[in-house]
Amino acid sequence: MTTTTLSQSKPVDRPEIKEQYEHFIGGEWVAPSSGEYFENISPIDGKPFSKAARGNKEDIDKAIEAAHKAFPSWSKTSAANRSKLLNKIADIIEENQEHLARVETIDNGKALRETRAADLPLVIDHFRYFASVIRADESSISEHDEHTVSIALHEPLGVVGQIIPWNFPLLMATWKIAPALAAGCCTVVKPAEQTPTSIMVLMELIADVLPPGVLNVVTGFGPEAGKPLATSPRLAKVSFTGETTTGRLIMQYASENLVPVTMELGGKSPNIFMKSVADADDEFFDKAVEGAVMFALNQGEICTCPSRILVHEDIYDVFMEKVIERTNAIKLGHPLAEDTMMGAQASNDQYEKVLSYLKIGKDEGAELLCGGEKADLNSGLENGYYIRPTIFKGHNKMRIFQEEIFGPVVCVTTFKSTEEALEIANDTMYGLGAGLWSRDAHELYQVPRAIQAGRVWVNCYNTYPAHAPFGGYKKSGFGRENHLMMLDHYRQTKNMLISYDKNKMGFF
Amino acid sequence: MTPRVLVTEKAKNTIDTLRKRFGTDLMFHQSGGCCDGSSPMCFEKGDFKVGGSDIWLGKIHDCDFFMSKDQFEYWKHTQLTVDITPGRGSSFSIEIPMGIRFMIHSRLFTDEEFQDLSPVKEAEEAIQSE
The missing domain is CATH 3.40.309.10 (Aldehyde Dehydrogenase; Chain A, domain 2)
Incomplete structure (x- = not known):
């Protein structure tokens, strides 16, 4: 066997990262109700580099409550305004791209070459994509006969729960957050316990952009924070990326609450x-x-x-x-x-x-x-x-x-x-x-x-541009992310069936 | 008869700790797919609903061990050993807050062993027979 080919360059400077991060709930930094934090270990050297709040049911419930408070006004915010705020998030990320790329590399262990060229540029573009498509989005109307009109209007689902994997911590969070916010939903996000830091660094940068409670992030372990989120009867939907057993478990919980789910569960391509x-x-x-x-x-x-x-x-x-x-x-x-x-x-x-x-x-x-x-x-x-x-x-x-x-x-x-x-x-x-x-x-x-x-x-592979629908067949899940069709996974259809006929039907 | 699933002493100790902490029997379901996939998930017994698409491979330290049937088709020629390793995992498996993760070591059965393996059962049948 040949020997390993090694990098020759010196590492760039480490970005400044806080010693610990709290939850982001209702537009504020909130200490975990348990008072406990857990160490986040960098895969680069196996050493802890920051701490994350150890969330539990109480924290999750607090975040869901904050999201419910925000929903009535966020759901009625104009598409123009929602779009403006998503674009603002994209601009802030762009201004801080190098910093976030370095944090992401420390959190996840992937090469800076990739966080610079793929993760962060895609995050930025993804927010801009969803900011754009809602400006061109239209509901439909049909005339059934000269007196009857059917209007099919989009309405946001409500407060959703989103469970994020660790392989592209910022990008996978963006895949879920951007369409949900664009659709008018409020969200409670639970990042993976391996990579709870980069998203909190991002939240520090964009903390003031959105109205309080629209976007909440609670860190913690799956059984302690993820499960109360997935089982909460106060959510309108749960979105998950991960593996098959947890996917089934989340669907099982969703079946108890009769709420929809979208799942992305891996492959063997x-x-x-x-x-x-x-x-x-x-x-x-x-x-x-x-x-x-x-x-x-x-x-x-x-x-x-x-x-x-x-x-x-x-x-x-x-x-x-x-x-x-x-x-x-x-x-x-x-x-x-x-x-x-x-x-x-x-x-x-x-x-x-x-x-x-x-x-x-x-x-x-x-x-x-x-x-x-x-x-x-x-x-x-x-x-x-x-x-x-x-x-x-x-x-x-x-x-x-x-x-x-x-x-x-x-x-x-x-x-x-x-x-x-x-x-x-x-x-x-x-x-x-x-x-x-x-x-x-x-x-x-x-x-x-x-x-x-x-x-x-x-004749290409592993490109992930926004505007190309992405999702699974078979046991790889369902739902199509990366595309405007994801909006419909975060929306209801309100049908108004209207009669303009002054005359009665004649049954009674 | 050769068992299909074994468990290390370290993993047994973890199971004992979890049983005490949760005050209930536990179960395992082998996962497939991405991120924390292809790892054994440990739940409070009954929290994960097994059904007609699952198969029961046996018990480890008095916990039922299940897997989905289509996955088992590709795994059935290997003996599994449930072990633990330091790590974070990222699923609802209940040992994760302890900073450890159940994991699987696999070994191919010999031809001799393959002739005399412990029988598998339909998951639902295994639950009812208790």
């Missing part, structure tokens, strides 16, 4: 490389190689991580040689160093889990093509959670081909025909993302249509 990819050794071939290596983006901690490479057997050698070479060239190092390409896994338990999958892969007889072990970094990173980007070759029935490892691990297998590629691609519990790479115009349309997944990237 196939990335299919057709034979024509290697027809020429050109820019497109180079792009396809990069597309295969996208499994290492965000250390593989992406629900759409292209964790299964399906490559035509005729091009396996020429293609994978380049993929392995490119993977081995990924620079590991301090996430705050500007040339580091891949940072640390987000937490110790995540790190241990990924290592356990490396063992399962080897035990199951998968062939290790590169990586396959932890990356022993030094210079203060000894206790961070670093894993070498790993490629296994095997078959689709292996556990490493079926389970979301959520680490920088990809499994490659070959196919002989398009039918076989589709059979392998669809042989999974999940259906979130997929990739299709081809130079053949017919395949470019037909193959994506046959893949059972909500998002198929065609």
